[in-house]
Amino acid sequence: MSAVSALRDPAPEEAGREGQRGQAAQSNHTLAAVGAVEGAFFARALTVWQPEHGRKGLPWQGTRDAYRIWVSEIMLQQTQVAAVIGYYTRFLARFPTLESLAGASLDEVLALWSGLGYYRRARLLHACAIEVCRSYGGSFPDHPDVLRKLPGIGRSTAAAIAVFAFGRRAAILDGNVRRVLSRYFALHPTPPGSHIERLLWELAESLVPPAPSLSEARESPEVVTYTQALMDLGATRCLPRRPVCKACPLVTACKAYASGEPTRFPEPRTRPRLPTRRWVFLLVRWRDQILLQKRPDCGVWASLWSLPELPPSAASESSPPGGHAVRNWLVFTGLIPGPDAEFALSEGLTVEQSFSHFRLHAPVLQVEIPGHAKPQVCLSSPGPRPASLGRLHPAFASEPRFRSAISTLDPSAIDWCWVNRHEALAMGIPAALRRLLEAAG
Numbered sequence: 001m002s003a004v005s006a007l008r009d010p011a012p013e014e015a016g017r018e019g020q021r022g023q024a025a026q027s028n029h030t031l032a033a034v035g036a037v038e039g040a041f042f043a044r045a046l047t048v049w050q051p052e053h054g055r056k057g058l059p060w061q062g063t064r065d066a067y068r069i070w071v072s073e074i075m076l077q078q079t080q081v082a083a084v085i086g087y088y089t090r091f092l093a094r095f096p097t098l099e100s101l102a103g104a105s106l107d108e109v110l111a112l113w114s115g116l117g118y119y120r121r122a123r124l125l126h127a128c129a130i131e132v133c134r135s136y137g138g139s140f141p142d143h144p145d146v147l148r149k150l151p152g153i154g155r156s157t158a159a160a161i162a163v164f165a166f167g168r169r170a171a172i173l174d175g176n177v178r179r180v181l182s183r184y185f186a187l188h189p190t191p192p193g194s195h196i197e198r199l200l201w202e203l204a205e206s207l208v209p210p211a212p213s214l215s216e217a218r219e220s221p222e223v224v225t226y227t228q229a230l231m232d233l234g235a236t237r238c239l240p241r242r243p244v245c246k247a248c249p250l251v252t253a254c255k256a257y258a259s260g261e262p263t264r265f266p267e268p269r270t271r272p273r274l275p276t277r278r279w280v281f282l283l284v285r286w287r288d289q290i291l292l293q294k295r296p297d298c299g300v301w302a303s304l305w306s307l308p309e310l311p312p313s314a315a316s317e318s319s320p321p322g323g324h325a326v327r328n329w330l331v332f333t334g335l336i337p338g339p340d341a342e343f344a345l346s347e348g349l350t351v352e353q354s355f356s357h358f359r360l361h362a363p364v365l366q367v368e369i370p371g372h373a374k375p376q377v378c379l380s381s382p383g384p385r386p387a388s389l390g391r392l393h394p395a396f397a398s399e400p401r402f403r404s405a406i407s408t409l410d411p412s413a414i415d416w417c418w419v420n421r422h423e424a425l426a427m428g429i430p431a432a433l434r435r436l437l438e439a440a441g
Protein backbone atom coordinates (compact mmCIF):
# COMPACT_ATOMS: atom_id res chain seq x y z
CA MET A 1 0.00 0.00 0.00
CA SER A 2 1.38 3.38 -0.94
CA ALA A 3 1.64 6.25 1.47
CA VAL A 4 -1.34 7.92 -0.16
CA SER A 5 -3.41 4.79 0.07
CA ALA A 6 -2.62 4.69 3.75
CA LEU A 7 -4.15 8.13 4.14
CA ARG A 8 -7.30 7.31 2.25
CA ASP A 9 -10.58 6.41 3.81
CA PRO A 10 -12.89 5.31 1.05
CA ALA A 11 -15.88 4.46 3.20
CA PRO A 12 -18.07 7.44 4.16
CA GLU A 13 -19.55 5.51 7.06
CA GLU A 14 -16.10 5.28 8.56
CA ALA A 15 -15.59 9.01 8.46
CA GLY A 16 -15.82 9.27 12.22
CA ARG A 17 -12.73 7.14 12.67
CA GLU A 18 -10.97 8.64 9.70
CA GLY A 19 -9.24 11.40 11.61
CA GLN A 20 -7.56 9.04 14.03
CA ARG A 21 -6.40 6.61 11.42
CA GLY A 22 -5.30 9.36 9.07
CA GLN A 23 -3.26 10.96 11.81
CA ALA A 24 -1.57 7.71 12.60
CA ALA A 25 -0.82 7.14 8.96
CA GLN A 26 0.58 10.64 8.61
CA SER A 27 2.98 10.12 11.42
CA ASN A 28 4.08 6.76 10.03
CA HIS A 29 4.78 7.81 6.48
CA THR A 30 7.13 10.38 5.13
CA LEU A 31 5.22 10.46 1.85
CA ALA A 32 8.45 10.77 -0.06
CA ALA A 33 6.59 9.63 -3.12
CA VAL A 34 2.98 9.25 -4.08
CA GLY A 35 2.07 5.91 -5.62
CA ALA A 36 2.65 6.09 -9.36
CA VAL A 37 -0.91 5.18 -10.31
CA GLU A 38 -2.52 7.64 -7.90
CA GLY A 39 -0.10 10.41 -8.79
CA ALA A 40 -0.73 9.83 -12.47
CA PHE A 41 -4.51 9.94 -11.94
CA PHE A 42 -4.31 13.21 -10.00
CA ALA A 43 -2.12 14.95 -12.57
CA ARG A 44 -3.90 13.48 -15.57
CA ALA A 45 -7.37 14.40 -14.30
CA LEU A 46 -6.26 18.00 -13.81
CA THR A 47 -4.38 18.43 -17.08
CA VAL A 48 -7.31 17.02 -19.07
CA TRP A 49 -9.78 19.22 -17.19
CA GLN A 50 -7.89 22.51 -17.37
CA PRO A 51 -7.94 23.40 -21.10
CA GLU A 52 -11.72 23.22 -21.25
CA HIS A 53 -12.77 24.21 -17.75
CA GLY A 54 -9.92 26.30 -16.35
CA ARG A 55 -9.88 30.07 -16.16
CA LYS A 56 -9.10 31.93 -19.36
CA GLY A 57 -8.43 35.49 -20.35
CA LEU A 58 -6.72 36.64 -17.16
CA PRO A 59 -4.24 39.38 -18.09
CA TRP A 60 -1.24 37.46 -16.78
CA GLN A 61 -2.04 34.30 -18.70
CA GLY A 62 -0.52 33.39 -22.06
CA THR A 63 2.86 34.98 -21.37
CA ARG A 64 6.28 33.48 -20.70
CA ASP A 65 7.60 36.84 -19.52
CA ALA A 66 9.04 36.18 -16.07
CA TYR A 67 8.63 39.82 -15.09
CA ARG A 68 4.88 39.83 -15.74
CA ILE A 69 4.41 36.43 -14.15
CA TRP A 70 6.35 37.53 -11.07
CA VAL A 71 4.30 40.74 -10.67
CA SER A 72 1.03 38.78 -10.93
CA GLU A 73 2.17 36.12 -8.47
CA ILE A 74 3.15 38.73 -5.88
CA MET A 75 -0.10 40.68 -6.33
CA LEU A 76 -2.20 37.53 -6.06
CA GLN A 77 -0.76 36.57 -2.69
CA GLN A 78 -3.64 36.76 -0.19
CA THR A 79 -5.63 38.82 -2.68
CA GLN A 80 -8.59 37.91 -4.89
CA VAL A 81 -8.18 37.83 -8.65
CA ALA A 82 -10.96 40.38 -9.17
CA ALA A 83 -9.16 42.89 -6.93
CA VAL A 84 -5.81 42.33 -8.65
CA ILE A 85 -6.75 42.77 -12.32
CA GLY A 86 -7.02 46.59 -12.29
CA TYR A 87 -3.87 47.00 -10.21
CA TYR A 88 -1.94 44.62 -12.44
CA THR A 89 -2.97 46.45 -15.60
CA ARG A 90 -2.13 49.90 -14.21
CA PHE A 91 1.13 48.67 -12.72
CA LEU A 92 2.37 47.23 -16.01
CA ALA A 93 1.24 50.27 -17.96
CA ARG A 94 3.45 52.40 -15.71
CA PHE A 95 6.26 49.85 -15.28
CA PRO A 96 6.33 47.81 -18.49
CA THR A 97 9.78 46.38 -17.78
CA LEU A 98 11.84 45.24 -14.85
CA GLU A 99 14.26 48.10 -15.47
CA SER A 100 11.50 50.69 -15.30
CA LEU A 101 10.37 49.30 -11.95
CA ALA A 102 13.91 49.17 -10.59
CA GLY A 103 14.49 52.78 -11.63
CA ALA A 104 11.30 54.10 -10.02
CA SER A 105 11.07 55.57 -6.54
CA LEU A 106 9.53 53.47 -3.79
CA ASP A 107 6.99 56.26 -3.33
CA GLU A 108 5.73 55.79 -6.85
CA VAL A 109 5.53 52.01 -6.46
CA LEU A 110 3.59 52.37 -3.21
CA ALA A 111 1.24 54.89 -4.83
CA LEU A 112 0.34 52.37 -7.52
CA TRP A 113 -0.05 49.67 -4.87
CA SER A 114 -2.19 51.84 -2.64
CA GLY A 115 -5.40 50.01 -1.74
CA LEU A 116 -4.12 46.54 -2.59
CA GLY A 117 -2.91 45.97 0.96
CA TYR A 118 0.03 44.02 2.39
CA TYR A 119 2.40 46.82 1.40
CA ARG A 120 5.43 44.82 2.38
CA ARG A 121 4.91 43.03 -0.92
CA ALA A 122 5.36 46.30 -2.82
CA ARG A 123 8.52 47.22 -0.93
CA LEU A 124 10.02 43.78 -1.56
CA LEU A 125 8.89 43.85 -5.19
CA HIS A 126 10.82 47.06 -5.66
CA ALA A 127 13.86 45.65 -3.82
CA CYS A 128 13.68 42.48 -5.92
CA ALA A 129 13.61 44.43 -9.20
CA ILE A 130 16.73 46.30 -8.13
CA GLU A 131 18.43 43.05 -7.09
CA VAL A 132 17.63 41.25 -10.37
CA CYS A 133 18.97 44.20 -12.35
CA ARG A 134 22.08 44.42 -10.20
CA SER A 135 22.95 40.74 -9.78
CA TYR A 136 21.33 38.98 -12.77
CA GLY A 137 21.67 41.52 -15.56
CA GLY A 138 17.94 42.24 -15.60
CA SER A 139 16.84 38.64 -16.29
CA PHE A 140 15.22 36.45 -13.68
CA PRO A 141 17.09 33.24 -12.92
CA ASP A 142 15.16 30.16 -14.03
CA HIS A 143 15.79 27.80 -11.14
CA PRO A 144 13.32 27.87 -8.23
CA ASP A 145 16.08 27.51 -5.64
CA VAL A 146 17.80 30.62 -6.99
CA LEU A 147 14.55 32.53 -7.35
CA ARG A 148 13.80 31.86 -3.68
CA LYS A 149 16.83 33.84 -2.64
CA LEU A 150 15.39 37.04 -4.11
CA PRO A 151 13.50 39.53 -1.91
CA GLY A 152 9.83 38.68 -1.43
CA ILE A 153 9.91 35.40 -3.36
CA GLY A 154 8.94 32.39 -1.27
CA ARG A 155 9.07 28.73 -2.16
CA SER A 156 5.67 28.52 -3.87
CA THR A 157 6.06 31.81 -5.76
CA ALA A 158 9.51 30.73 -6.95
CA ALA A 159 8.00 27.50 -8.24
CA ALA A 160 5.16 29.31 -10.04
CA ILE A 161 7.62 31.64 -11.81
CA ALA A 162 9.89 28.72 -12.72
CA VAL A 163 6.95 26.75 -14.12
CA PHE A 164 5.13 29.48 -16.04
CA ALA A 165 8.14 31.39 -17.33
CA PHE A 166 10.64 28.57 -17.86
CA GLY A 167 8.62 25.33 -17.96
CA ARG A 168 10.54 23.96 -15.02
CA ARG A 169 9.27 21.04 -12.94
CA ALA A 170 8.43 22.57 -9.58
CA ALA A 171 5.66 22.26 -7.01
CA ILE A 172 3.48 25.13 -5.86
CA LEU A 173 1.73 25.17 -2.50
CA ASP A 174 -0.31 28.31 -1.98
CA GLY A 175 -3.45 28.54 0.15
CA ASN A 176 -5.71 27.13 -2.56
CA VAL A 177 -3.44 24.17 -3.26
CA ARG A 178 -3.17 23.46 0.46
CA ARG A 179 -6.93 23.20 0.59
CA VAL A 180 -7.15 20.92 -2.47
CA LEU A 181 -4.49 18.54 -1.15
CA SER A 182 -5.86 18.58 2.39
CA ARG A 183 -9.24 17.57 1.03
CA TYR A 184 -8.10 15.12 -1.59
CA PHE A 185 -6.04 13.26 1.00
CA ALA A 186 -8.26 14.18 3.97
CA LEU A 187 -5.38 15.55 6.02
CA HIS A 188 -5.72 16.97 9.48
CA PRO A 189 -2.88 18.65 11.30
CA THR A 190 -2.31 16.82 14.56
CA PRO A 191 -1.45 18.62 16.67
CA PRO A 192 -2.18 21.84 14.78
CA GLY A 193 0.90 23.22 13.12
CA SER A 194 2.80 19.95 13.41
CA HIS A 195 4.39 18.23 10.46
CA ILE A 196 1.48 18.95 8.13
CA GLU A 197 3.43 21.58 6.22
CA ARG A 198 6.23 19.16 5.42
CA LEU A 199 3.68 16.52 4.50
CA LEU A 200 1.88 18.87 2.10
CA TRP A 201 5.11 19.88 0.41
CA GLU A 202 6.09 16.25 -0.04
CA LEU A 203 2.72 15.51 -1.57
CA ALA A 204 2.83 18.58 -3.80
CA GLU A 205 6.26 17.61 -5.11
CA SER A 206 5.32 13.98 -5.60
CA LEU A 207 2.27 14.86 -7.66
CA VAL A 208 4.01 17.07 -10.23
CA PRO A 209 3.93 15.26 -13.60
CA PRO A 210 7.28 13.76 -14.57
CA ALA A 211 9.62 15.58 -16.91
CA PRO A 212 9.31 14.57 -20.56
CA SER A 213 12.88 13.33 -20.59
CA LEU A 214 15.59 12.37 -18.16
CA SER A 215 16.73 15.97 -18.14
CA GLU A 216 15.07 17.85 -15.28
CA ALA A 217 16.03 21.12 -16.94
CA ARG A 218 14.03 20.33 -20.06
CA GLU A 219 10.83 22.33 -20.39
CA SER A 220 7.64 20.49 -19.54
CA PRO A 221 4.43 21.85 -21.09
CA GLU A 222 2.39 19.39 -19.06
CA VAL A 223 3.68 20.92 -15.83
CA VAL A 224 2.48 24.33 -16.98
CA THR A 225 -1.05 23.01 -17.61
CA TYR A 226 -1.00 20.98 -14.40
CA THR A 227 0.08 23.95 -12.28
CA GLN A 228 -2.50 26.22 -13.84
CA ALA A 229 -5.13 23.51 -13.29
CA LEU A 230 -4.29 23.27 -9.59
CA MET A 231 -4.67 27.02 -9.24
CA ASP A 232 -7.92 27.03 -11.21
CA LEU A 233 -9.37 24.13 -9.28
CA GLY A 234 -8.72 25.83 -5.95
CA ALA A 235 -10.20 29.10 -7.21
CA THR A 236 -13.29 27.79 -8.99
CA ARG A 237 -14.17 24.30 -7.70
CA CYS A 238 -12.57 23.47 -4.36
CA LEU A 239 -13.89 26.63 -2.72
CA PRO A 240 -13.41 27.16 1.01
CA ARG A 241 -17.08 27.09 2.07
CA ARG A 242 -18.98 25.62 -0.88
CA PRO A 243 -16.83 23.27 -2.92
CA VAL A 244 -18.38 22.39 -6.27
CA CYS A 245 -17.49 18.73 -6.00
CA LYS A 246 -19.90 17.51 -8.66
CA ALA A 247 -17.96 19.53 -11.24
CA CYS A 248 -14.52 18.59 -9.92
CA PRO A 249 -12.27 16.29 -11.96
CA LEU A 250 -10.93 14.73 -8.74
CA VAL A 251 -14.29 13.78 -7.28
CA THR A 252 -14.01 10.05 -7.87
CA ALA A 253 -10.91 9.76 -5.72
CA CYS A 254 -11.32 12.64 -3.28
CA LYS A 255 -11.32 11.39 0.27
CA ALA A 256 -12.95 14.49 1.74
CA TYR A 257 -15.81 14.15 -0.72
CA ALA A 258 -16.13 10.48 0.16
CA SER A 259 -16.40 11.42 3.82
CA GLY A 260 -19.56 13.37 3.02
CA GLU A 261 -18.21 16.53 4.64
CA PRO A 262 -15.52 17.99 2.41
CA THR A 263 -15.48 21.31 4.24
CA ARG A 264 -14.16 19.56 7.37
CA PHE A 265 -10.80 19.66 5.60
CA PRO A 266 -8.52 21.36 6.22
CA GLU A 267 -9.26 21.83 9.89
CA PRO A 268 -9.89 25.53 10.50
CA ARG A 269 -7.09 27.23 12.32
CA THR A 270 -8.08 28.68 15.65
CA ARG A 271 -6.86 32.23 15.67
CA PRO A 272 -5.94 33.83 18.96
CA ARG A 273 -8.03 36.81 19.90
CA LEU A 274 -6.25 39.90 18.70
CA PRO A 275 -5.53 42.75 21.10
CA THR A 276 -6.88 46.18 20.22
CA ARG A 277 -4.48 49.08 19.89
CA ARG A 278 -5.66 52.62 20.09
CA TRP A 279 -4.13 55.39 18.05
CA VAL A 280 -5.47 58.89 17.50
CA PHE A 281 -5.07 60.39 14.03
CA LEU A 282 -5.19 64.06 13.22
CA LEU A 283 -6.81 65.15 9.99
CA VAL A 284 -5.24 68.59 9.84
CA ARG A 285 -6.66 70.90 7.18
CA TRP A 286 -5.69 74.31 5.94
CA ARG A 287 -8.13 75.48 3.26
CA ASP A 288 -8.43 72.50 0.87
CA GLN A 289 -5.06 71.08 1.96
CA ILE A 290 -4.53 68.04 4.17
CA LEU A 291 -1.36 67.42 6.15
CA LEU A 292 0.24 64.00 5.54
CA GLN A 293 3.24 62.49 7.22
CA LYS A 294 5.51 59.79 5.83
CA ARG A 295 5.59 56.77 8.11
CA PRO A 296 8.89 55.17 9.14
CA ASP A 297 10.37 52.56 6.81
CA CYS A 298 9.59 49.73 9.19
CA GLY A 299 6.54 48.72 11.20
CA VAL A 300 2.88 49.16 10.33
CA TRP A 301 2.22 50.88 7.00
CA ALA A 302 5.95 51.30 6.54
CA SER A 303 7.00 54.02 4.07
CA LEU A 304 3.39 54.97 3.32
CA TRP A 305 1.95 58.44 3.67
CA SER A 306 -0.59 58.71 6.45
CA LEU A 307 -2.22 61.12 8.85
CA PRO A 308 -0.07 62.31 11.73
CA GLU A 309 -0.92 60.71 15.04
CA LEU A 310 -0.83 61.86 18.60
CA PRO A 311 1.89 60.26 20.71
CA PRO A 312 0.75 57.01 22.38
CA SER A 313 0.55 58.39 25.90
CA ALA A 314 -1.76 61.21 24.79
CA ALA A 315 -3.81 58.79 22.70
CA SER A 316 -4.38 56.51 25.66
CA GLU A 317 -5.84 59.29 27.77
CA SER A 318 -9.46 60.35 27.54
CA SER A 319 -11.52 59.06 24.68
CA PRO A 320 -10.89 60.90 22.42
CA PRO A 321 -8.23 63.20 23.84
CA GLY A 322 -9.39 66.75 24.41
CA GLY A 323 -8.29 69.89 22.66
CA HIS A 324 -5.45 70.33 25.12
CA ALA A 325 -3.46 67.42 23.70
CA VAL A 326 -4.13 68.53 20.14
CA ARG A 327 -3.13 72.10 20.95
CA ASN A 328 0.14 70.86 22.43
CA TRP A 329 0.83 68.82 19.31
CA LEU A 330 0.11 71.80 17.03
CA VAL A 331 2.45 73.98 19.07
CA PHE A 332 5.08 71.25 19.11
CA THR A 333 4.99 70.86 15.35
CA GLY A 334 4.96 74.59 14.78
CA LEU A 335 1.65 74.45 12.93
CA ILE A 336 0.22 77.13 15.19
CA PRO A 337 2.40 79.95 16.46
CA GLY A 338 1.64 79.50 20.15
CA PRO A 339 -0.70 78.00 22.73
CA ASP A 340 -3.22 80.82 22.34
CA ALA A 341 -3.58 80.52 18.57
CA GLU A 342 -6.96 79.59 17.17
CA PHE A 343 -7.99 76.41 15.42
CA ALA A 344 -11.22 74.42 15.08
CA LEU A 345 -11.52 70.87 16.34
CA SER A 346 -14.19 68.29 15.54
CA GLU A 347 -14.67 64.55 16.02
CA GLY A 348 -16.77 61.84 14.42
CA LEU A 349 -14.44 59.87 12.14
CA THR A 350 -12.79 56.58 13.00
CA VAL A 351 -10.30 54.26 11.34
CA GLU A 352 -10.72 50.54 12.02
CA GLN A 353 -8.28 48.03 10.61
CA SER A 354 -7.26 44.48 11.41
CA PHE A 355 -3.61 43.54 11.14
CA SER A 356 -2.10 40.11 11.60
CA HIS A 357 -1.21 40.77 15.22
CA PHE A 358 -3.64 43.46 16.42
CA ARG A 359 -6.78 45.39 15.66
CA LEU A 360 -6.49 49.12 15.25
CA HIS A 361 -9.14 51.42 16.61
CA ALA A 362 -8.29 55.01 15.84
CA PRO A 363 -10.53 58.02 16.33
CA VAL A 364 -9.72 60.79 13.88
CA LEU A 365 -9.76 64.35 15.17
CA GLN A 366 -10.31 66.95 12.48
CA VAL A 367 -8.31 70.11 12.92
CA GLU A 368 -8.96 73.22 10.87
CA ILE A 369 -6.18 75.79 10.93
CA PRO A 370 -7.21 79.30 9.85
CA GLY A 371 -4.99 81.97 8.36
CA HIS A 372 -3.70 83.28 5.05
CA ALA A 373 -0.26 81.70 5.18
CA LYS A 374 0.08 77.96 4.82
CA PRO A 375 1.32 76.62 8.18
CA GLN A 376 4.60 74.77 8.02
CA VAL A 377 5.88 71.96 10.18
CA CYS A 378 9.04 73.25 11.83
CA LEU A 379 9.94 70.70 14.44
CA SER A 380 13.61 71.44 14.29
CA SER A 381 13.61 75.19 13.94
CA PRO A 382 14.72 77.31 16.85
CA GLY A 383 12.28 79.90 18.07
CA PRO A 384 8.84 79.15 19.33
CA ARG A 385 9.18 75.38 19.69
CA PRO A 386 11.69 75.17 22.54
CA ALA A 387 9.91 78.00 24.31
CA SER A 388 6.55 76.26 23.94
CA LEU A 389 7.95 72.96 25.12
CA GLY A 390 7.68 74.03 28.71
CA ARG A 391 3.95 74.48 28.26
CA LEU A 392 3.42 71.09 26.72
CA HIS A 393 0.97 68.71 28.27
CA PRO A 394 2.75 66.22 30.60
CA ALA A 395 1.80 63.43 28.23
CA PHE A 396 4.08 65.02 25.64
CA ALA A 397 6.79 66.19 27.94
CA SER A 398 7.31 62.62 29.20
CA GLU A 399 6.83 60.90 25.86
CA PRO A 400 10.21 59.32 25.00
CA ARG A 401 9.60 59.38 21.28
CA PHE A 402 8.95 63.10 21.35
CA ARG A 403 11.79 63.82 23.74
CA SER A 404 14.10 61.95 21.47
CA ALA A 405 12.67 63.70 18.43
CA ILE A 406 13.31 67.04 19.99
CA SER A 407 16.91 66.28 20.84
CA THR A 408 18.00 64.30 17.79
CA LEU A 409 15.64 65.28 15.06
CA ASP A 410 17.00 65.28 11.59
CA PRO A 411 14.41 67.36 9.77
CA SER A 412 15.21 65.71 6.45
CA ALA A 413 14.34 62.31 7.95
CA ILE A 414 10.73 63.23 8.53
CA ASP A 415 8.58 63.92 5.55
CA TRP A 416 5.50 66.06 5.75
CA CYS A 417 3.44 67.44 2.95
CA TRP A 418 0.33 69.46 2.32
CA VAL A 419 -1.79 68.01 -0.47
CA ASN A 420 -5.37 68.32 -1.54
CA ARG A 421 -7.65 65.33 -1.27
CA HIS A 422 -7.28 64.42 -4.93
CA GLU A 423 -3.49 64.43 -4.65
CA ALA A 424 -3.62 62.41 -1.43
CA LEU A 425 -5.67 59.72 -3.11
CA ALA A 426 -3.01 59.40 -5.83
CA MET A 427 -0.25 58.81 -3.26
CA GLY A 428 0.87 55.66 -1.48
CA ILE A 429 -1.57 55.75 1.44
CA PRO A 430 -3.07 52.89 3.49
CA ALA A 431 -6.42 51.55 2.27
CA ALA A 432 -8.03 52.55 5.57
CA LEU A 433 -6.98 56.16 5.04
CA ARG A 434 -8.15 56.02 1.44
CA ARG A 435 -11.60 54.96 2.62
CA LEU A 436 -11.59 57.70 5.23
CA LEU A 437 -10.68 60.44 2.74
CA GLU A 438 -13.23 59.21 0.26
CA ALA A 439 -15.92 59.24 2.95
CA ALA A 440 -14.81 62.53 4.51
CA GLY A 441 -15.00 64.45 1.23
Ligand code: SF4
Nearest residue numbers: 238245248251254262
Ligand atom coordinates in the same frame (compact mmCIF):
# COMPACT_ATOMS: atom_id res chain seq x y z
S1 SF4 B 1 -14.08 16.67 -4.88
FE1 SF4 B 1 -14.72 18.49 -3.78
S2 SF4 B 1 -13.46 18.55 -1.93
FE2 SF4 B 1 -12.54 17.07 -3.34
S3 SF4 B 1 -10.96 18.25 -4.41
FE3 SF4 B 1 -12.82 18.33 -5.65
S4 SF4 B 1 -13.92 20.17 -5.04
FE4 SF4 B 1 -12.36 19.72 -3.47
